[in-house]
Amino acid sequence: MSNEVESVQVSDVTEVNQLSSSAAVESHAGSCDEEMALQLLNEAVRSMPNHVVKALLSIGVCSRCVLRIFGTEDRIYCHPLLSQSMLRSILEEVTGFKSEGNFQICSICLGILQFCYCDDKETMVKMESPNDMALTIAQLVKKEGHQIDGFSLEVSVPQLILENESSLLSGMKKRYESEPWFQERLLSKCVSVKDVLKFAITKPLETLLDVKSSSAGCFRIRLTYNHKRASDNSVERNQGFKRRKIGKENGLHNVNDEPVITNKVCSDYSTDETICVTRRSSNLLQDQEPSEHLTIPIDKVSEPCHLVYLCYRTHIYLCGRYLKYSRNVSQTRWIIDEERMGEASVEEIIGSNILPICQGDNYKFHAAGREDIDVRMLGSGRPFLLEIQNARQVPSEETVNEIESKINGLENKLVGVKNLKVVGSQGWTLMREGEAEKQKQYCALVWISRPLEDEDVQSISLLNDMKILQKTPIRVLHRRSPLEREKIIHWMKIERIAGSSQYFLLHLCTQAGTYIKEFVHGDLGRTQPSIGSILGCRAEIMRLDVTDVKMDSF
Amino acid sequence: MSDIMVDQTHKPEETAVPNNLLQHQRQQSVRENAEYEDEELHKLLVPDITLLPLTPPSAVESNFASYFAPDFMKSGNDQYVYRHANGLCVVGLASTHSAFKDKGGVSAVDFNVGKSDRSGMKVTGKRKKNAQHFESNTALCKVCTNDDLYIVRCCVKGSLLEVNERLIKQPELLKSSADREGYIAIIMPKPADWLKAKASLLSLEDFKKLRALC
Numbered sequence: 001m002s003n004e005v006e007s008v009q010v011s012d013v014t015e016v017n018q019l020s021s022s023a024a025v026e027s028h029a030g031s032c033d034e035e036m037a038l039q040l041l042n043e044a045v046r047s048m049p050n051h052v053v054k055a056l057l058s059i060g061v062c063s064r065c066v067l068r069i070f071g072t073e074d075r076i077y078c079h080p081l082l083s084q085s086m087l088r089s090i091l092e093e094v095t096g097f098k099s100e101g102n103f104q105i106c107s108i109c110l111g112i113l114q115f116c117y118c119d120d121k122e123t124m125v126k127m128e129s130p131n132d133m134a135l136t137i138a139q140l141v142k143k144e145g146h147q148i149d150g151f152s153l154e155v156s157v158p159q160l161i162l163e164n165e166s167s168l169l170s171g172m173k174k175r176y177e178s179e180p181w182f183q184e185r186l187l188s189k190c191v192s193v194k195d196v197l198k199f200a201i202t203k204p205l206e207t208l209l210d211v212k213s214s215s216a217g218c219f220r221i222r223l224t225y226n227h228k229r230a231s232d233n234s235v236e237r238n239q240g241f242k243r244r245k246i247g248k249e250n251g252l253h254n255v256n257d258e259p260v261i262t263n264k265v266c267s268d269y270s271t272d273e274t275i276c277v278t279r280r281s282s283n284l285l286q287d288q289e290p291s292e293h294l295t296i297p298i299d300k301v302s303e304p305c306h307l308v309y310l311c312y313r314t315h316i317y318l319c320g321r322y323l324k325y326s327r328n329v330s331q332t333r334w335i336i337d338e339e340r341m342g343e344a345s346v347e348e349i350i351g352s353n354i355l356p357i358c359q360g361d362n363y364k365f366h367a368a369g370r371e372d373i374d375v376r377m378l379g380s381g382r383p384f385l386l387e388i389q390n391a392r393q394v395p396s397e398e399t400v401n402e403i404e405s406k407i408n409g410l411e412n413k414l415v416g417v418k419n420l421k422v423v424g425s426q427g428w429t430l431m432r433e434g435e436a437e438k439q440k441q442y443c444a445l446v447w448i449s450r451p452l453e454d455e456d457v458q459s460i461s462l463l464n465d466m467k468i469l470q471k472t473p474i475r476v477l478h479r480r481s482p483l484e485r486e487k488i489i490h491w492m493k494i495e496r497i498a499g500s501s502q503y504f505l506l507h508l509c510t511q512a513g514t515y516i517k518e519f520v521h522g523d524l525g526r527t528q529p530s531i532g533s534i535l536g537c538r539a540e541i542m543r544l545d546v547t548d549v550k551m552d553s554f
Numbered sequence: 555m556s557d558i559m560v561d562q563t564h565k566p567e568e569t570a571v572p573n574n575l576l577q578h579q580r581q582q583s584v585r586e587n588a589e590y591e592d593e594e595l596h597k598l599l600v601p602d603i604t605l606l607p608l609t610p611p612s613a614v615e616s617n618f619a620s621y622f623a624p625d626f627m628k629s630g631n632d633q634y635v636y637r638h639a640n641g642l643c644v645v646g647l648a649s650t651h652s653a654f655k656d657k658g659g660v661s662a663v664d665f666n667v668g669k670s671d672r673s674g675m676k677v678t679g680k681r682k683k684n685a686q687h688f689e690s691n692t693a694l695c696k697v698c699t700n701d702d703l704y705i706v707r708c709c710v711k712g713s714l715l716e717v718n719e720r721l722i723k724q725p726e727l728l729k730s731s732a733d734r735e736g737y738i739a740i741i742m743p744k745p746a747d748w749l750k751a752k753a754s755l756l757s758l759e760d761f762k763k764l765r766a767l768c
Contacts, residue, residue, distance in 0.1 A: 379595055443599045447610050474740065475617065478640040482677050482715060499603045521613040524644065525720060525727070525735035540610055545599060
């Protein structure tokens with residue numbers, strides 16, 4: 001029992017190894033011609049115990065499933081040019097099995113390895129060879145207009161298949177355990193449906209798309225098989241297990257998975273499968289008695305699986321720093337009661353100029369902190385990350401420079417961009433690193449209720465790393481927790497303004513998260529100390545600008 | 555600087571421009587760039603004085619809408635309600651309140667009224683858990699002067715988010731800046747409750763007329 005279970009897990013993990021390491025496999029299965037393939041297949045079939053093959057065929061197991069259960073060497077049955085009918089006729093010829101004539105959906109793989117499925121228009125499609133299937137997929141990729149330099153193929157199949165397989169294997173074990181061939185051709189060599197499918201179509205896909213496949217590709221081709229019977233029963237069977245939905249018909253268009261998540265799906269899957277498989281098999285063992293015929297309690301199915309093709313590129317990221325020259329532009333799209341606040345947003349200006357060039361589906365804007373709509377972002381700019389979903393094209397360095405010039409050359413001069421470039425997913429860590437710890441520098445236009453004295457300028461400049469306590473400002477108290485936050489004002493410098501005794505510029509550098517406006521006017525005394533309390537008068541803030549967001553990595 | 559660069563290229567027989575010279579030029583250009591950027595930045599920061607008002611509006615004036623409740627539940631009990639755009643209301647004593655007419659000013663402020671000490675409650679979280687719901691006539695605190703005792707009420711039905719605890723230790727704040735640091739409490743009314751309360755409040759204009767203030 002444990003052998004069968006193991007084989008399922010092992011084959012998933014070693015799939016990559018098998019694809020790349022075995023030279024023998026390459027030479028036989030993929031690259032030999034049709035005639036050679038047929039010959040090899042003939043030899044392989046002759047070496048299998050006839051009566052077992054006949055028994056399997058008679059209970060509705062398809063040719064490829066028969067061959068994979070025996071773990072036929074070199075996976076010759078995966079050869080891209082070997083069609084259904086060829087495989088079938090060889091099996092029948094060698095074993096003397098006479099089929100009923102009508103096409104029957106395999107009771108184990110539910111038609112997947114017969115390249116038979118229902119497409120999204122609910123039409124049943126039946127392909128003859130792996131090559132035909134690869135062709136359909138390649139056409140989809142080209143239709144979407146993707147520019148790729150590699151791909152990674154992902155397949156997900158209904159759990160029912162594994163259960164069926166397990167029932168079959170345990171049934172076979174019960175029946176044939178005693179026979180001599182059983183020890184030689186241990187059923188642990190059984191290759192999984194997923195592996196067979198992947199192996200069969202990867203090579204032809206590589207040829208058609210003119211790129212190599214790899215397990216860590218940025219471009220994903222995902223085949224998701226679902227079966228009505230499987231999804232009906234699965235709810236009962238999986239109570240108590242945390243299970244991820246493997247793609248329903250509709251929900252696939254807005255894939256916003258990180259690369260990590262898709263891998264997780266596969267591994268979650270295998271653990272679920274193994275547990276369930278053990279359960280089901282153990283029930284069977286008790287029920288079954290040794291009998292003459294091979295009987296498996298699997299119902300034949302009348303419909304194939306429903307297949308959804310999905311191809312997408314994993315997120316690409318562009319990073320840089322933005323400047324905001326306007327006091328009427330919000331950082332992100334801000335809409336209240338269907339009315340937009342401000343005349344534009346940084347997010348939209350940058351995103352809308354980059355998305356069409358990447359030909360992506362969607363973008364997400366992330367910035368290291370934010371500023372109010374009426375605060376300008378000047379100086380070095382604020383680091384940001386733009387995530388592009390399913391880009392059809394990754395922009396080159398030259399293109400990126402053009403985008404930067406374009407944004408900076410926009411007529412209304414609301415926003416500027418610096419150091420724009422494409423980064424990998426490490427962009428995230430770079431951003432988060434700097435956000436909470438770094439210091440920010442500001443310049444505030446302050447008015448006080450009495451004339452500014454030289455002592456004021458002096459005393460302010462002497463305050464270094466001053467601690468302040470800020471109660472949650474009233475203007476955000478409706479949506480933030482009422483807390484008292486300690487913040488540090490690292491340094492301050494007053495710059496007098498020619499022609500005014502009560503207005504001056506206050507340059508200051510503070511800890512991230514400090515509310516500057518409240519530090520100036522005191523927020524009804526809820527920020528202590530404040531500029532007003534330090535200077536012993538009323539202070540008001542007229543304007544605020546961010547002049548520096550210190551982050552080295554950007 | 556650029557002249558020197560041009561000169562060098564006209565002398566092909568010289569093997570190479572000395573490295574330190576080039577490096578110095580590069581460093582200088584980086585510095586000059588940085589200085590230029592700083593200058594540009596500075597130009598953006600300095601305002602045009604001629605466009606600035608002599609006395610700008612205060613933070614309260616800019617961010618809140620002021621309402622007044624004259625003689626709230628008792629003659630002379632003039633209170634204000636400053637409402638922020640986000641719906642929060644700051645409640646306090648108007649400058650015309652009787653308490654300020656007493657000689658000697660305010661001696662004490664006590665939040666222990668009604669059934670509980672208002673200064674003792676702790677409101678937590680974004681959802682403002684544990685905030686007590688009060689009616690508009692619920693008492694917030696007692697204001698004591700040498701001569702008399704006044705009860706300050708909510709004026710607006712809603713959840714009490716915060717009381718100004720500073721008044722306990724510094725009751726003089728009430729007299730010196732009743733409209734700023736001397737506020738009494740912050741209340742969060744539901745939108746419907748605000749509309750009801752607003753109906754019986756006066757705008758700043760009307761209040762000034764009523765009290766014949768300039």
